Each structure stands twice: as structure tokens, then as C-alpha cells.
Amino acid sequence: MNRAINILDLVGAHAVILHRPHPTVAAIERQLAAIGLSARACWPELTADETPHFLFFDVDTGFDAQFPWPAGQSPMPLIALIGSEAPGRIEWSLARGAHAQLLKPVGDNGVYSALLIARATFAAQERLSAEIGGLRDRLAGRETVVRAVMALVAQGLSDEEAFAKLRRLATDRRESFEAAAERVLARVSPPPVQRGRS
Numbered sequence: 001m002n003r004a005i006n007i008l009d010l011v012g013a014h015a016v017i018l019h020r021p022h023p024t025v026a027a028i029e030r031q032l033a034a035i036g037l038s039a040r041a042c043w044p045e046l047t048a049d050e051t052p053h054f055l056f057f058d059v060d061t062g063f064d065a066q067f068p069w070p071a072g073q074s075p076m077p078l079i080a081l082i083g084s085e086a087p088g089r090i091e092w093s094l095a096r097g098a099h100a101q102l103l104k105p106v107g108d109n110g111v112y113s114a115l116l117i118a119r120a121t122f123a124a125q126e127r128l129s130a131e132i133g134g135l136r137d138r139l140a141g142r143e144t145v146v147r148a149v150m151a152l153v154a155q156g157l158s159d160e161e162a163f164a165k166l167r168r169l170a171t172d173r174r175e176s177f178e179a180a181a182e183r184v185l186a187r188v189s190p191p192p193v194q195r196g197r198s
Contacts, residue, residue: 010115011036013053018042018066019081020058024106028056028081031111051075054115056102059093060084072097077118081106099125141178148181151188 015032019025020043032039037054045066046055056079057066069075072095080098082090083105093101100118102110145166152162170180 010112013037015039015054015056015115016042016046016050016052018046018055018057018062020044020061024081024104027106027108028102028111031106031108035112035115037115053077054079054118056081057096057098058083059089059098060104062092062096064096067096071095074122077115077122079114079118097125141176141181144185145177145181148184151184155188 013036015028015037017025017028017039019041021041025041029039029041040052046068048068054077055074059080060083064071067074074097077099078097080093080096080101082093082101082103099121100114102114148166149159149162152165153159157165166177166180166184169183170177173180
């Protein structure tokens with residue numbers, strides 16, 4: 001069941017507006033104050049230690065070095081402020097990982113919906129990243145199990161015997177298949193070559 005969106009969820013949050021001095025900034029600040037968010041405008045870049053809850057950024061004059069994180073890896077929801085719809089600027093905004101957009105000139109509305117859309121998109125992106133990370137870990141674990149079974153087969157066991165031995169090793173120590181496989185591989189891996197003196 002979807003939880004109703006509540007304006008109180010945003011009250012007390014902090015937003016940074018990364019935009020040169022402009023009436024757009026004042027319009028956004030007014031709307032943020034009405035919703036209950038604090039805001040600070042800055043230009044041309046964020047301070048290194050600043051992590052607001054939301055970041056508005058100017059697409060028209062923005063540049064990569066303004067952001068102290070890699071493209072697409074922001075630690076907060078990003079809202080693109082778009083005045084020019086030049087394809088290159090839109091492409092840059094997407095590459096930065098904008099979660100929502102607000103068209104300029106900004107009037108007396110639009111900020112609230114942009115905040116909600118950005119927050120929801122950011123949360124979905126974080127969930128997806130966590131799922132992908134979990135799948136990568138599982139895939140790496142399965143590769144480790146296959147390599148361990150192959151190492152046991154190389155010692156003369158059949159596929160079934162090797163898999164059964166790996167299962168026993170995991171059960172005996174009450175550990176995962178992957179942990180048992182790592183132990184098997186550590187035992188069968190050749191020791192590092194010692195270089196003798198010539």
C-alpha cells in the first residue's frame with residue numbers, strides 16, 4: 001500500500017541552489033521557505049564538506065568540476081534548473097544524474113513537485129544500486145563455488161563428490177558455500193614463488 005505524501009516529510013530539510021545570482025534563485029528560495037526547507041545559494045561550486053538534502057543546479061552554465069563526486073553518483077537528489085533546451089545541455093544534465101527538473105524562469109510554483117519527484121527517483125536509484133551490488137556479490141560467490149568444485153575435481157573427485165565435499169565443509173563449519181569454497185581455493189592455490197638469490 002502506498003504511503004500518502006506528506007509535506008511534513010520535507011520540513012527541516014536543507015537545500016543548496018548552485019546557481020549564479022539571479023531572480024530564479026530568489027523564486028526557489030521563497031518556495032522552499034514556504035514548504036519549510038532552509039536554503040543556501042552558492043556559485044560557482046559547493047563547499048567540499050557540504051551535503052544538503054537536495055541540490056538544485058543550473059544546467060545552462062553548469063560544469064563538471066562543480067560537483068565533488070563522479071557523474072551519476074550524487075549523495076543527494078539533484079534538481080536540474082533548465083532554461084535552454086539545447087541538446088548538449090540536456091545531455092550534460094542527464095549525465096550528471098538529475099533526478100528531476102524545473103524549467104526557468106521559475107515562478108511561484110513547481111519546486112514542491114520537483115522535490116518529491118527528485119526524492120522518489122533518488123530512492124529508486126539507490127534501491128536499484130543496492131540490488132545490483134547484491135547480484136554482483138552473488139555472482140562472484142557462485143564463480144568462487146565453481147572454481148572450488150573444479151579444484152576438487154582436479155584432485156580426482158567426480159563433480160558430485162566435489163560438490164558433496166564442499167557442502168560438508170560448509171555444514172561442518174556452519175558457513176556459506178562461498179566461504180567454504182574460498183577456504184578450498186586458499187588450500188589448493190600454489191604458494192607464491194620464492195625468488196632465490198642468483
